[in-house]
Amino acid sequence: MTDNLDDLDYLDGNAAAGPLSEFFAIDVVSARGRCASCGRIDALATARLYPNSHGLLLRCPGCAEILMRLVDTGDSVCLDLHGLSFIELRRG
Amino acid sequence: MGIVSSGFFGRGRRDDPALPPGQHLTDGFPVLSAGPTPRITPEEWEFTITTETGQVHRWSWTEFLALQQDDVSRDIHCVTSWSKLGTSWRGVSLDTLFESVESDCEFTMAHSYGGYTTNVPLDDLLDGKAWIAHEFDGEALEPAHGGPARLLVPHLYFWKSAKWVRGLEMLRQDEPGFWESNGYHMYGDPWREERYW
Numbered sequence: 034m035t036d037n038l039d040d041l042d043y044l045d046g047n048a049a050a051g052p053l054s055e056f057f058a059i060d061v062v063s064a065r066g067r068c069a070s071c072g073r074i075d076a077l078a079t080a081r082l083y084p085n086s087h088g089l090l091l092r093c094p095g096c097a098e099i100l101m102r103l104v105d106t107g108d109s110v111c112l113d114l115h116g117l118s119f120i121e122l123r124r125g
Numbered sequence: 126m127g128i129v130s131s132g133f134f135g136r137g138r139r140d141d142p143a144l145p146p147g148q149h150l151t152d153g154f155p156v157l158s159a160g161p162t163p164r165i166t167p168e169e170w171e172f173t174i175t176t177e178t179g180q181v182h183r184w185s186w187t188e189f190l191a192l193q194q195d196d197v198s199r200d201i202h203c204v205t206s207w208s209k210l211g212t213s214w215r216g217v218s219l220d221t222l223f224e225s226v227e228s229d230c231e232f233t234m235a236h237s238y239g240g241y242t243t244n245v246p247l248d249d250l251l252d253g254k255a256w257i258a259h260e261f262d263g264e265a266l267e268p269a270h271g272g273p274a275r276l277l278v279p280h281l282y283f284w285k286s287a288k289w290v291r292g293l294e295m296l297r298q299d300e301p302g303f304w305e306s307n308g309y310h311m312y313g314d315p316w317r318e319e320r321y322w
């Protein structure tokens with residue numbers, strides 16, 4: 034059901050850098066992550082960011098499943114990472 | 126958010142008693158996209174109600190359209206603070222769909238094509254409070270707005286009105302759906318501003 038990748042109403046993952054900077058000391062969209070659903074490993078910048086939503090959603094460019102969800106309620110901001118099995122940072 | 130938006134949009138709650146607190150009017154119909162829009166043909170569409178015993182009540186598109194159709198006009202309120210008054214829908218009342226369903230459960234989970242879920246108590250779906258809507262403003266519901274059919278529960282925040290709905294699952298206990306598990310309110314009454322936990 035989520036294999037329809039024809040839609041164009043998303044941004045590239047780099048647009049998530051600002052909101053995610055509250056959580057990560059490094060520029061996390063340049064890190065690589067593994068999709069917990071299909072196993073694809075790629076830079077988070079290649080993920081698809083759906084704007085105008087109830088929260089910020091990053092979806093896998095391979096299978097369209099959700100990698101990250103960020104919900105900002107004003108009083109708190111919650112980052113759900115269960116769609117990523119790891120994030121890998123390269124040093125230097 | 127309340128302070129800025131009521132001043133900015135000008136038409137706040139004070140001059141319209143139909144507006145819940147913290148809401149402003151919109152003339153458009155904003156689309157909140159959470160993912161790729163599912164494209165479901167009438168041939169593959171079906172709607173199911175699954176009870177706690179595993180019994181599945183199933184309607185094809187043709188069977189669904191053969192049921193009694195209601196034309197309803199309701200105000201809708203999105204948690205992102207826009208409201209739209211007097212929206213026109215055509216669809217099948219959940220009262221009609223539940224006529225043949227036997228269940229002791231008080232809670233439901235709505236499931237959508239594309240994987241979205243949202244929880245709604247059964248009481249909030251019955252007694253003329255909710256529909257499976259397939260027309261908006263006299264036209265077939267567009268995929269961007271949840272077509273072929275969406276749940277319409279206008280007295281709760283609009284994220285409860287699941288787009289691309291494909292079924293209801295009866296639950297003995299309330300469980301969080303897609304947004305409810307990440308901070309959104311389990312019930313979502315706009316008049317009590319139940320936006321978040």
Ligand SMILES: [Zn+2]
Pocket residue numbers: 068069070071072073093094095096097098
């Ligand atoms: Zn994937």
